[in-house]
Amino acid sequence: MLPLSSIPSVSANLFQQIDRLPGNTSDVGAIPSALPAATPTDSSSFSSLLGKLVSEVNAQQQVAGQNVNALQSGANVPLHQAVISMEEASVSFQLMVQVRNKLLESYQEIMRMQM
Amino acid sequence: MIQILTGIQNTSAALDAERTRLDVISQNIANAHTTHDLDGKPYQRRVVVFETALQNAMSGESNGSNLPAIQVAKIERDNRPPLQVYDPGNPDADPHGMVSMPNINIHEEMADLISASRTFEANLAVVKNARSMAMQTLSIGKH
Numbered sequence: 248m249l250p251l252s253s254i255p256s257v258s259a260n261l262f263q264q265i266d267r268l269p270g271n272t273s274d275v276g277a278i279p280s281a282l283p284a285a286t287p288t289d290s291s292s293f294s295s296l297l298g299k300l301v302s303e304v305n306a307q308q309q310v311a312g313q314n315v316n317a318l319q320s321g322a323n324v325p326l327h328q329a330v331i332s333m334e335e336a337s338v339s340f341q342l343m344v345q346v347r348n349k350l351l352e353s354y355q356e357i358m359r360m361q362m
Numbered sequence: 363m364i365q366i367l368t369g370i371q372n373t374s375a376a377l378d379a380e381r382t383r384l385d386v387i388s389q390n391i392a393n394a395h396t397t398h399d400l401d402g403k404p405y406q407r408r409v410v411v412f413e414t415a416l417q418n419a420m421s422g423e424s425n426g427s428n429l430p431a432i433q434v435a436k437i438e439r440d441n442r443p444p445l446q447v448y449d450p451g452n453p454d455a456d457p458h459g460m461v462s463m464p465n466i467n468i469h470e471e472m473a474d475l476i477s478a479s480r481t482f483e484a485n486l487a488v489v490k491n492a493r494s495m496a497m498q499t500l501s502i503g504k505h
Contacts, residue, residue: 325377325378325381327374327377327378327381327486327489328374328377328378331367331370331374331489334367334489334493335366335367335370338366338367338493338496338497338500339366341497341500342366342500345500345503348503349503
């Protein structure tokens with residue numbers, strides 16, 4: 248199992264850059280103030296939510312890795328527990344990939360928009 | 363923690379319990395002819411007792427299901443009397459040539475073994491199903 252320890256920092260950086268992209272809602276002053284403006288510094292902003300998801304996925308990958316390591320080094324970890332944690336890690340990784348696909352899809356949809 | 367495969371904790375506990383049951387059965391079969399247990403008497407057949415337990419009550423996590431899970435309550439001794447076998451050459455034979463053998467019936471143990479392994483299989487099927495349900499749900503967005 249590949250440790251994804253470097254992903255959270257990289258992705259947090261990436262999402263901050265996405266937030267700062269020209270055309271982001273935070274830079275458009277013309278939007279009426281009645282709309283709830285999502286500020287990038289908000290703790291519940293989309294990028295921080297995504298960062299949280301990525302770090303959760305990373306944590307599950309690490310748990311799976313630890314379980315497999317413990318199993319292989321002869322610790323008292325049942326086989327099914329190691330396999331189940333691997334499956335959980337795999338499914339949550341798939342979830343993350345799906346979220347990323349959706350994000351990219353909507354970004355490209357916006358970029359194709361006629362001005 | 364995000365709960366991707368809910369209910370898996372309970373199934374995992376059940377798999378643990380069935381594994382313990384398999385261990386005890388293997389111990390019984392291995393000791394089918396042991397005339398000296400730890401207490402010096404013939405080996406007595408061991409039986410696993412299961413009980414339900416609230417999985418999340420201890421950890422304090424309220425996400426996920428609060429359905430009761432299974433756990434091993436205790437490993438009891440079967441109190442049926444030992445089998446008396448006539449074997450005058452055995453060093454453990456009494457003056458009449460009778461030896462007290464463990465109260466283990468191999469056929470009974472084999473039936474228990476099949477039952478335990480089928481239950482294990484059923485719980486594995488639950489895991490597989492939960493996984494495929496999650497993967498099918500994730501494929502909603504695909505086109």
